[in-house]
Amino acid sequence: MQRRVLPGFGLTLGFALMYLGLIILLPLAATFVKTAGLSWEQFWSTVTSPRVVASYKLTFGTSFYAALFNVPMGVILAWVLVRYQFPGRRFMDALVDLPFALPTAVAGIALTSIYAKTGWFGQWLEPMGIKVAYTQVGVWVALTFIGLPFVVRTVQPILEELEPELEEAAATLGATRLQTIRRVVIPALLPAIITGFALAFARAVGEYGSVVFISGNMPMKTEITPLLIITKLEQYDYAGATALAVVMLLVSFALLLVIQLVQRYLFRSRA
């Protein structure tokens, strides 16, 4: 007797591989091949010029602080959404995904108008000596907005599945609520928290649309690396743009790898 198997394997896999190869892999590979045309000295001097290094510091620094700020905020949001009942909870839950749904250019001009000198927040902050728009603080605000959903959405499902019995047991054994949270809840959430942080950081590093409006784009001060790539392209410096792109791609891939390794380690040690 012949066992019937599902048809279409060759067709679907073949199509998927071809499409993936043509749309994603070939263009990405072209970027690396293009850099190979540069000599090592050319490449190195491009990716370590002072203006470029200043952009790395800004991009990676503000991305780090934005993702870091989203950790406590994201955990509190997830906790409130999962554990408490209050009016407007579902509305808040849906709204958390706004940074995923709102086009980045719209976020960019909206944040800029709020924090500009005459804006809703700017008119109060500037007299106090706090400038946000067209400064590094503005870049941080935009990256915090962009990274907001990540920690919430990684922690939320883990918190939903967390057995109340665990916390109950801790309480029965005499732990205070604070001890229970520190010793039982936080460790259970830790892999999700680290994942959320890393995803928010990775997203922020490549972000362009929401940042370029509020940053003011001053060389050496508020110029992010993705913008520098565009600047070089507009000056027809293809080699320079490609060199920067390769650096950023390598960082992104390294981040992916780190996320994968951290997760594997953390989830295995818990299993």
Add this chain to the structure above:
Amino acid sequence: MAGHASTLTYVAQHHRRRSIEDPLWLKVLLIAIAVGFVSLFLVVPLLSVFVEALRKGVGAYFSAFVDPDTKSAVKLTLLAAAIAVPANLVFGLAASWAIAKFEFPGKSILTTLIDLPFAVSPVISGLVYVLLFGAQGWWGPWLMDHDIRIIFAVPGIVLATVFVTFPFVARELIPLMQAQGKDEELAALTLGASGWQTFRRVTLPNVKWALFYGVILCNARAMGEFGAVSVVSGHIRGETNTVPLHVEILYNEYQTQAAFAVASLLTVLALVTLVLKSLIEWKHAKSVAAASASTTRQFATK
């Protein structure tokens, strides 16, 4: 007896609830922080779009849409989405069919590669096509000889849009179809259905909500993409400007009110996307639960 037992259960549960319940002050504090954070970072920017758009009254608001450049930007955005979304939908169905229903070596690498575009900066997603098809690119000279324009033209915009929205449908379908297995399909085949009938009558109805979910997210990103499209567009008014790029041009020309009026279109699109997404999450929790649970799992294996 039964009543007694249920009273005991109630007391036990009640006791348990209380032992892990947060005190009222803490609840109020945490909700206040959450509401404050969400208001400051999400609600205020959202409101500001509409307030700025209506600053000069309803007449000025609607006059922004009469502008022929706005109209052509809307058309181009709709065109790009109308190509990118179906293309990635077909890919998503093909990839999830192969990955979820069959075993083959390299499967986990393929799943990781599908998510790759999410890890790439939008600017680079545009740049890669410039390096292939631009004037100085690999195939640039050949394309020029044959009078084919890809970069600074519509095909480039479509390609960049396809790139950035690539994973959306596939990543919703793969975990759900993996969870559903292939028993139902095998049963349909045994009963004499053809492969195509099985797919259309069995698989498709099983995944339709996850499919719709992926499509609305894919569409939102396709219509709102800025960085990738910005690199390949060339910003030719009335020709290669999408709606987000048109917003940028208006804003940089200090036509702030008009910029926000056009931006409000995209904001409404984002809000509709969020409403549909939430409705699916509430009404068809099971279909997208696999995807959302696997989001965590995917993060775990990523």
